[in-house]
Amino acid sequence: MHLKQRLDRFCESAPKRLVQAVEYSLLSPGKRLRPVLCLMACETAQGDFQQAMGNACALEMIHCYSLIHDDLPAMDDDDLRRGRPTCHRQFDEATAILAGDALQPMAFESILEGALSPSAMVESCKTLAWAAGIQGMVGGQMDDLLEENRAQMHPSGLSGSQVDQESPENRLGSIHRRKTGAMIEASVLLGAIAAGATTECRSALGRYGRGIGIAFQIVDDLLDVESTCEKTGKATGKDAARGKLTFPGVYGIAQSRQMAKHWVAESLAALEPFGKRAEGLGQIAKYILERHS
């Protein structure tokens, strides 16, 4: 993954404690779904996956920062992540906030120190900034928290909020298109950009990314209801306890499973034009449906 080498280069003269916190979180045993999607999308689009390495590491850095901040006491207040204490439990809250803050510019550095042309770098950075930003991932996290705290929060903050004016189905869809979907779609697109893919090819890969993004979230919600802490490496059953809007909560378990299958089938359909070259991406789509953690 080259994550460790990149980290070392970007952290040369940084405070040790902060580097330890970033390493602890970034190099923890995760699925690396986003970087893998990026590298496979690059190969599917007939690029050399080495070209996409800077982009792939950037995606994991943004994902990692979002986990560190989401786990904070003021946010989801989680003690466990990937089977280990969360960053603020292992270090302290200030260090965790700063570790997350440091990972954002590091992600952009990772793209900008990569092997792409300036215009491919610009496009990669734009795509990542949008997906990670206020209209993408961060916006989704805010909507998710607003759902949770609807009753407790100051009414003036909520009046006129989009999350209040729509049906639960629409609100749920909108939250997850932003919160998880945007970054998963961006993962595939950052691979396609690195490969110099045509607009047509990018749009097909984008459709694949949107499909698995929503399927991934549905399965995540199902795992929270059905799985155990040992399997997922994090606390389970917390979504319902918090009053989160979830797929099983809105649609029931059986229909949620059907929906996940539908979106995976939709993703696989998007891959058809690529034939055998898209085998890896196809396997990821199927894995998402069958994963247990």
Place this chain on the structure above:
Amino acid sequence: MHLKQRLDRFCESAPKRLVQAVEYSLLSPGKRLRPVLCLMACETAQGDFQQAMGNACALEMIHCYSLIHDDLPAMDDDDLRRGRPTCHRQFDEATAILAGDALQPMAFESILEGALSPSAMVESCKTLAWAAGIQGMVGGQMDDLLEENRAQMHPSGLSGSQVDQESPENRLGSIHRRKTGAMIEASVLLGAIAAGATTECRSALGRYGRGIGIAFQIVDDLLDVESTCEKTGKATGKDAARGKLTFPGVYGIAQSRQMAKHWVAESLAALEPFGKRAEGLGQIAKYILERHS
């Protein structure tokens, strides 16, 4: 400043409460030192300041996010900023964390939606990412907190930390070169890059930036000792109470004032080759010495 227009464009479909928190902080009455430095440096380097507008807004966005996060209860725990309640006091902690998180990618978007060539965008983003990152501003904030909490923190986190092995003078210099200095130097450089300035011209402007960066911090520390809350719009006298390493604390008030003067003189010397074109930057250097808030 075009800040508001940019915000509106970047926040079109974002959650209202989050947009309110970002607007509250970003559009609050600040000095806009970093954007002004950027635009003036661009003109000094014979560029059109309009070209640098995307870069200028990016600098204010990064600066604003750093203030929001520094004010959090787990960090400096401040209730007042620019004479108004801090973001987490006006909204809540989760919203403040997310508002800060959203401003980082927005800053990169601001550069990338600007008027520069792809390679000037890449260089601007690299310079900003470095200055805002783990070896720059965030690293400086970590060192600053470590100084404050030396006694309380877990010893294993501190053993071998750079801040422990050096003299107070060196530690103080290192903290502020990162914490304030890096972003002030980057402000000038982002203007120079936008102007397409020569290496020689950039290096002179960089020297100017480093000088006013350190002078700015010395005066900030002096104001915390000597000024009142009404003048600065934030709580004063808190540095000493927290055990922060400050210039007046290490060097005394009289020598600190001398040092600020020295660094402003050093900055003005760096501007000499630019003659009359650098008048604006020269005035800022003098203003930094004389400011009262």
